[in-house]
Amino acid sequence: MEAELKEMLDDLESLGRSLPDPSRNASIDKLRSRVKHLSELAKFAPVHRSKVKDMSAEVVDSNPYSRLMALQRMGIVENYERIREYSVAIVGIGGVGSVAAEMLTRCGVGRLLLYDYDKVELANMNRLFFRPEQVGMTKTDAAVQTLSDINPDVVLESYTLNITTVQGFETFISSLKNKSFRPDKEGSGVDLVLSCVDNYEARMVVNQACNELNQTWMESGVSEDAVSGHIQLLIPGETACFACAPPLVVASGVDERTLKREGVCAASLPTTMGVIAGLLVQNTLKFLLKFGHVSPYLGYNSLKDYFPTMEMRPNPQCANAACLERQATNLTGLCL
Template identity: 90%
Template sequence: MEAELKELLHDLESLNQSLPDPSHRASIDKLRLRVEHLTSLEMSGPVRRLKVQDMSAEVVDSNPYSRLMALQRMGIVENYERIREFSVAIVGIGGVGSVAAEMLTRCGIGRLLLYDYDKVELANMNRLFFRPDQVGMTKTDAAVQTLSDINPDVVLESYTLNITTVQGFETFMSSLKNKSFCPRKEGSGVDLVLSCVDNYEARMAVNQACNELNQTWMESGVSEDAVSGHIQLLIPGETACFACAPPLIVASGIDERTLKREGVCAASLPTTMGVVAGLLVQNTLKFLLKFGHVSPYLGYNSLKDFFPTMEMKPNPQCSNAACLERQEEYFLAKPARDAALKAKMEAEDLSATEVSLHADNEWHISVVDDNELDSMGAASTDALPEGLVRELPSADEPQKLPGSEPPLTSIDDLEDLRRQLDALNSN
């Protein structure tokens, strides 16, 4: 834009010099002033950073990834730059989804797929991420606008659609399994789906798609009173799907739409949604980069700062047919999976015994096993230097109590005792 405005100024100057009638120059000068004003506004606007080809761990102020790459230097992750190879789909760009998208963008995720059908309203300003100047824009377009300014390295794909409709669901399925931006992972689809929707119908649509595609996903939600929330990891066949353990509202046969009253909306706190989004993305990073423990289910109660956690196994009588198929596949693959896990554990134990207990360190501290001292003949000795004696007895020698030795008896005394005994016997 700046180059185009400068070119326009040049054209106006050429036109001003070529006009024979001086009366037209006033209009041209007026146009030139307006173009100069627009140029100054463009130059004073926010500066977008250029794309970065490779992540660098160099600690300089101009490196946007130095703090992230420090995780690798500190041994938390083996190779943090792998994050650029992953694709994550976020369904629902609301209070949780928009913040999760921003966190992943700042972490340098490779590609984000964003799904929502709603528009930004002033009523959304109590939440994080969206701005008043974005009111009227679709949430997906507003998200792309903000996220592309934060990190232009992230590939952003937006889908303004409702996944609960037939056409929307088909587009959703197609985008999950056919889109891939990394040549080494062509055709592999997305690595993880994050469900950040606020209704049961949309959650069931995500559940159905992930069960059919055998796609791992994470579900999240915040309560209507805005003081509690949760995240949940769902692996088709291995853990309970969303239909395996339906909410009480569904188990009771109540229509969710009948519970919403006219003119009454759910409470919404940016704090609760920020906490849930942080927990969701934290577990997403652990899942993708293979570090730490990924929580199967983690709740959050802000009133007591309580974080319950638990595991949920799949329901053998689940109503979802695709879930039952995934359960059967998981059961059939169990022997091979157990054998591979056993071989891996044995290999780790073998490598652990081969590696020395204490590696070299910068403080030159070494620890020697007692057995090594015995094998080297380094036995301790109680010998004292010449001229020194012990004040106390040695603890290693058995001590003799005073008076415990039998009295010494001479041979003459024994003969005398024998004569006395013989005299007694003769009587």
């Protein structure tokens, strides 16, 4: 648009010089002034790019994937374009979940499923990627609005529901099983579930769903004092499920929902949220594209710049029946 308006200004300039009657220059000057005003407005107009059919490594300013495809050229990733084949579900579009969704969208993941029942509030502005004009919208709708502008190539599905209710849980399970994006995919319809919820009950629901579906997932959390957090890889039957050994950061049972009910709120730092979201997405990419090492458990303490890692073995006396069933199946497979 800016180029077209500049061309119009040049045409008006030429027209003014060619007119034999100088009295008409006033009208041309008026038109020129209006076009200049439109040119200034055009500089601040949002730019919407068209969809890109194939990822390319071509180094040009108009290629949104050149820096990502460079990972392939440098030998880090064998085939980065495979990212478009994968579906990732993000449960909880809050401080960690919203940033993780933005990162995966910029990375060009094929499909994102977003789950949350809450609305955007001004109190969220210190840590989420939402904008003040989106206050009052559901987090899922606001996320789709923002993410589709960032990368229209990503297929976005939003579910405004509470997964801890009976109906919400059924819809959650059904959506994870849906294979419409990749009908030939084995197992469930998604490749990875990311839990970014802020309460113990929702974590246990995600754990139950993934154990039932034999669905690999990653859990994440930030402490109520906002100075530490963790991510954890959970493979049913192979690693500890959330019921086997919940991370210490949430083991006390003090979570954001509990604090809100008591009339106080948890502390929140966008820096801690960003670190945990970054670690979560980094390990998601490593898991999906099969490069590097994915830690079963990775902690973060911002006060000491400490990143502890540990193995998370399944508990043979876990209280979750679906987990025990997956453990038995895995043990049988190892014995064959």
